[in-house]
Amino acid sequence: MTKHGQYIAYTTIVRKEVTRVLRIWPQTLFPPVITQTLYFLIFGKFIGAQIRDIHGVSYMSFIIPGLVMMAVINNSFMNVVSSFFSSKFQRSIEELLVSSTSNKIIIAGYVTGGVVRGIIVGFLVFLVSIFFTRPQIHHLGIIFPFVFLTAVVFALGGLLNAIFAKKFDDISIFPTFILTPMIYLGGVFYSIDNLPPFWQMISKFNPVLYMVNGFRYGFHGFSDVNVLASFMILVVFAAVLTAVNLVLLARGTGLKT
Amino acid sequence: MNSISIQNLTKTYAGGTEALKGVNLEVASGDFCALLGANGAGKTTIIGILTGLVNKTSGSVRIFDYDIDQNHSKAKKVIGVVPQEMNFNIFERVEDIVVNQAGYFGIDRTTAFAEAEKNLKQLRLWDRRHEIARNLSGGMKRRLMIARALVNKPKLLILDEPTAGVDVELRHSMWEFLGELNGQGVTILLTTHYLEEVEQLCRQAAIIKDGQIIANDRVKNLVKLVAKETYIVHVDEIRSLEKIRGYNPVVIDENTFEVELSKEERLNEFIAYLSQLGMMVTDFRPKGNRIEKLFLNILNSKTEAGIGA
């Protein structure tokens, strides 16, 4: 197919994905905003009042970037895993497989859908945070690439999960047993400076730590880890996941018999 | 040129089922070809390989000029496929299903909407275009899949049991529609297990059994193999059977017997003849499955010719 044709195929997938997110907003946009608002209330306001400042910012301010990032991660992942898996389940994925859309475009289209939902939810959560505390922004040039790349990485992760999933249970195993612990232990609620050395070392194997801290650097100007290194880690993850997905689609893993 | 050339195609599924055991099949461009076979014969598997849903195990497949190993994307561009089972998102709107499929073929939205309008009108779904697909009846869903399959103006249209479970009226209008498409130059391959459908529609038929093509011939040659059909006749009382000896009567019980009639022999005349002989016909129906008979006859004729079956 021509470049222009591939572009049309891409916009077709993206339009369908974004329409889906907006059409079922009570499932896709509303619940995560409520959940994050509860975190603001309970951790930020009720408990946070008794916690001393971290690197000179209030606990409420400290957790905002982490909670935004958590929303981005969950929603970009969930969007792709549930949309792609349900099209496998309903077999409407065959519409793409019998067409001349390339695998690259299939990946790009679904990932864009996930990124759009992740960023919409992230932005809504950020808006809610304004009700609790005055936002600080240190460096927009850091915030945007971090939020974008994080959404890309987890959208790609969602696709990988959906490719292997055979039943609906399989799309909740990874989020429950891997993703959620990774997020909670990824420095959303604390600085790893406060952990014993052993746990600090363990934490450094958690990619979410780098995302949250890079992102937080964009808001507050401090980070537990090197920001450039964090950025490179994201780039490497995105590249590796893209390659793995491409290979799996070419083989037809989980899609063709 | 052939629109489809399949050579030594095999497929063994992950579980070990050998669905195709060396299939060879050619369909000339512009032809209307049937792939006729019982359930589990391998029809859907062949279609899956042609359309990119099933990975072949070995063999080669060309669609027009394109080998699917090298150029499947180009091959897919000229194929439209109507699958055996529903495979659209039932929560999407009818028109969106067609327009999005066009998008996946790289067709711009203006053209896609125009094409969708034409196809949906032709398939009498235009009034329902804003509804979600779930609200359509079974027959409408089938027509929707045809409208979707035509959106890229395919040169080769493949339909997998399009008339299975479809009422008589729709079946006939579908036949008519497919006939027109073929008249416009679209090559059609359809799978079916209705011999009647093949006789009505197709010039060519390949017969598949257990993953192998056992016959591939003009339809008129194939139906000669089932020129005679067996009927079951119920009468008030069986009389003077010797007068119908030529029809090979076989008595089943005191009111019932079987006869063999060839296609040329008029059923009405035969019934009238029975009443002349003093037998009142109370019921009259074809016995069993012509397709089974066709299979048997093909296999028998091959064994007789020493080809083996």
Ligand SMILES: Nc1ncnc2c1ncn2[C@@H]1O[C@H](COP(=O)(O)OP(=O)(O)O)[C@@H](O)[C@H]1O
């Ligand atoms: N996905 C699959 N996995 C394993 N076996 C399959 C699969 N699909 C079809 N088969 C088997 O392959 C054979 C051919 O099936 P199929 O091509 O669907 O036949 P048909 O369409 O002629 O009814 C059957 O024995 C069937 O059970």
Ligand SMILES: [Mg+2]
């Ligand atoms: Mg089948």
